Amino acid sequence: MDIFWALVALSCLSLGASLQKTNIYEGYKVYEVSTKARSADNGLFLSELAKNQTYYEVLPGFKGRTSARVMVHPEEQLNFVQLMAHRSVSYEVVNHNVGLTLSRQFEKNRMLRQSYPYNGRLGTERYYTHSEINQFIEDVAKENPRRAFIKTVGKSYEGRLLKTITITNGDSRRNKNVILVDGGFHAREWISPATVVYLINQLVYNLEENGDLLEDYDWVILPVVNPDGYEYTQISEDTRMWRKTRKPSSSECVGTDPNRNFDYHWRESGASDDPCSNTYAGSKPFSEPEALVVSDLIRTYSDRGQMYLTLHSYGPMILYPWGWIDEVPETVDDLDEVAKAGYEAILEATGTVYEYGPSTTTINYAAAGASDDYAFNEGFPISFTMELPPGGDDGFDPPASDIDRLVKESWVGISAMARRVVTKYPLA
Numbered sequence: 356m357d358i359f360w361a362l363v364a365l366s367c368l369s370l371g372a373s374l375q376k377t378n379i380y381e382g383y384k385v386y387e388v389s390t391k392a393r394s395a396d397n398g399l400f401l402s403e404l405a406k407n408q409t410y411y412e413v414l415p416g417f418k419g420r421t422s423a424r425v426m427v428h429p430e431e432q433l434n435f436v437q438l439m440a441h442r443s444v445s446y447e448v449v450n451h452n453v454g455l456t457l458s459r460q461f462e463k464n465r466m467l468r469q470s471y472p473y474n475g476r477l478g479t480e481r482y483y484t485h486s487e488i489n490q491f492i493e494d495v496a497k498e499n500p501r502r503a504f505i506k507t508v509g510k511s512y513e514g515r516l517l518k519t520i521t522i523t524n525g526d527s528r529r530n531k532n533v534i535l536v537d538g539g540f541h542a543r544e545w546i547s548p549a550t551v552v553y554l555i556n557q558l559v560y561n562l563e564e565n566g567d568l569l570e571d572y573d574w575v576i577l578p579v580v581n582p583d584g585y586e587y588t589q590i591s592e593d594t595r596m597w598r599k600t601r602k603p604s605s606s607e608c609v610g611t612d613p614n615r616n617f618d619y620h621w622r623e624s625g626a627s628d629d630p631c632s633n634t635y636a637g638s639k640p641f642s643e644p645e646a647l648v649v650s651d652l653i654r655t656y657s658d659r660g661q662m663y664l665t666l667h668s669y670g671p672m673i674l675y676p677w678g679w680i681d682e683v684p685e686t687v688d689d690l691d692e693v694a695k696a697g698y699e700a701i702l703e704a705t706g707t708v709y710e711y712g713p714s715t716t717t718i719n720y721a722a723a724g725a726s727d728d729y730a731f732n733e734g735f736p737i738s739f740t741m742e743l744p745p746g747g748d749d750g751f752d753p754p755a756s757d758i759d760r761l762v763k764e765s766w767v768g769i770s771a772m773a774r775r776v777v778t779k780y781p782l783a
Contacts, residue, residue, distance in 0.1 A: 379593060381454030382429035385414075385748055387422050389445045400442065401425065404435075411435075414749055426453060426749065450748040457592035460752060464589075467755055477552045479759035482545045484589060485515060485582040488552060492520040492578065495559055501525040503559060508577070509648035512602040515582040517648050522558045522576065524569035532782055533656045534568075534773060535735070536664045537577040537649060540614045540726070542584025542597045543751045544668040546743050546761055551578045551666060553762035554769060568773050571782035575656060580645050581613055596751065600643050604630035611637040614667075615722065616646040617729040620679040625721035636724055646726075653730045661780040662693075662737040662773065663730035666765075669750040670742025671709045673697050673768070676731045678714035678740075679723035686736065687713065693737050693775045700771030705764045707744060714740065737776055741769070 388401065401423055404411045410431035414424040427435045439446050450456055467481035477483055477491045496503040502525040509517045523531075538551035558565055558574055568574075579585050583601035587594050599610025608631040615626040618640035622628060626636035641647045653663065675690040677683065684690070694711040701707050714728075715721045731738035743765055746753020753761060 379454065380457055380596075381452070383450075383453035384427050384429075384432055384448055385450035385453060386425045386427060386435070386439075386446045387449045388425055388439070389422055400438075424449065424749070453748070454592065456748055457595050457752075460747075460754070461592040461595070464755065477556070479549070479553065479762060481755045482549060482589075482758070483552065485548075485579050485585055488548060488578050489516060489518055491552065492518060492555065495555065496520065499525075499559055501527070502562075508652060509644060511581070511583045511645055512600060512643070513583045515586070517577065517580075517582070517645070519575055519577045519652065520555060522555065522569065522574045524562065524566060530659065532572045532661045532777075532780060533659045534572055534574050534662045534664065534776065535576075535652060535656055535660055535730070536574065536666070537580050537652075537726075538666040539579035539581055539585050540665060540667060541612075542581055542588045542599065543595065544743075545585075545588070545751075546668050546746065546753050546758070547666040548579050548585065549758050550743060550762045550765045551576060553766055557766055557770070565770065568770065568777060570777075572661070572773075572777060575652065577649065577652065580649055583645075584610065596749070598633050599635065600645060602643060604635055604638070607631065608635075611635050611643050613643050613646045613649075614665075614726055615724040616641060616643045617650060617724045617726055619724065619729040619732050621724040623723040624679055625715075626723050634722075640724070649726055650729065653726070653733050653735070657730075657734035660730075660735045662739070662776045663727065663735040664739050664741060664769065664772075665726050666741050666743060668743040669745035671701075671707060671744040672717060672740075672742040673709055673711040673772075674714040674717055674727070674740040674742065675712070676714065676728050676738060678725045678728050679721055681715045681721070683713045683716075684731065689779070690737060690739075693772050693779070694739065696775040697741075697768035697772040701764060701768040704767045707764060709768065736780065737772075739772070741765070 401413055410428040412426040471480045473487045475494050493505055496505045502523050504521045506519050507516050508519050538547040581600055584597055584599060587601055588597050599612055601610055603609050604611055612634045615634055615636040621640040622636040627634045629635060637643055673694045675694060698709045698711045701709055710717055727738045727740045744761060746757050
């Protein structure tokens with residue numbers, strides 16, 4: 356198994372428990388560790404570290420598959436350095452104080468909220484709250500009553516309204532094909548809802564350029580799947596790295612990974628039955644109201660749906676089924692063709708290299724109970740998880756100054772894939 360992604364699979368266990376025990380990142384350091392030399396041995400070693408949830412979290416590295424990033428508790432740093440020296444593993448410190456970094460980011464975001472209050476439009480100047488995003492799509496629909504329509508499709512555990520916006524070209528034709536998009540499954544992945552917001556702006560306010568994407572297709576978009584978790588990450592620097600939902604999962608732990616909660620090979624692989632784990636699959640399929648809402652949308656549009664796209668971070672990758680097993684569907688050539696269109700468009704436009712391919716073999720770990728597998732099984736012929744590029748010191752926190760670049764680059768790939776779908780699956 357590829358060592359880099361083996362680390363990622365195991366590291367998912369660590370952060371949730373660490374946050375619930377301490378919620379303090381003052382003095383934590385992030386080390387970038389080379390996995391080139393003696394890679395198999397190093398991988399097993401770092402995998403063991405990842406199991407020590409109190410002191411370590413192993414993250415994807417920024418140098419492709421040749422490195423991993425390890426966040427280390429202050430009390431364990433001397434031991435970690437000695438272990439690296441003993442094993443002759445090269446490393447560098449990429450963040451000397453995670454707590455300080457998160458504090459500065461939190462203050463910066465607070466200042467940006469004051470400098471750029473919501474005014475009816477959402478740009479790329481800062482990250483926006485769930486309530487601001489909901490207000491934005493409401494305002495878009497009011498401003499464009501023939502082209503945009505809002506529907507409340509459910510509530511989160513804490514009672515936040517989950518709303519979709521359906522975007523059309525205004526010709527009032529019924530029963531068009533559908534592209535279904537969602538964002539914000541994992542709370543700390545702020546760039547995901549930001550990308551969805553940019554996508555909405557492009558489809559609504561740039562119709563001249565994107566009219567071909569709406570001629571025979573409607574776009575149904577749920578900007579934030581997990582609003583409770585998303586809002587929790589915005590409370591303070593201590594909660595910024597939260598990943599799961601906020602429904603209590605046991606007497607001691609909170610949250611479920613909503614992208615392990617779908618009723619398709621649920622908990623068969625790559626998911627945990629430990630309520631404190633970051634990949635906890637829930638007490639049963641669709642135990643989380645947020646996952647149930649997405650499943651309802653998928654089934655509602657399965658007869659017309661041609662592409663399901665869920666936006667996550669970080670990669671950069673375009674992944675398609677299967678994620679629960681190391682196999683590919685019979686229609687893998689169709690999936691690969693559309694994914695390649697996104698890969699090539701981004702590479703030509705910006706030079707960023709996305710990996711693309713079947714989920715399990717591309718990232719080298721399984722993840723059963725995910726929404727993309729579920730959507731594909733329910734009838735969407737094209738079903739993708741798009742892992743957006745990393746940012747910040749831990750990958751999940753691109754600074755606000757990077758939003759504009761990242762969302763524009765992502766739209767290049769999304770629109771290219773959508774154009775291939777529109778051509779490949781014309782309206783019957």
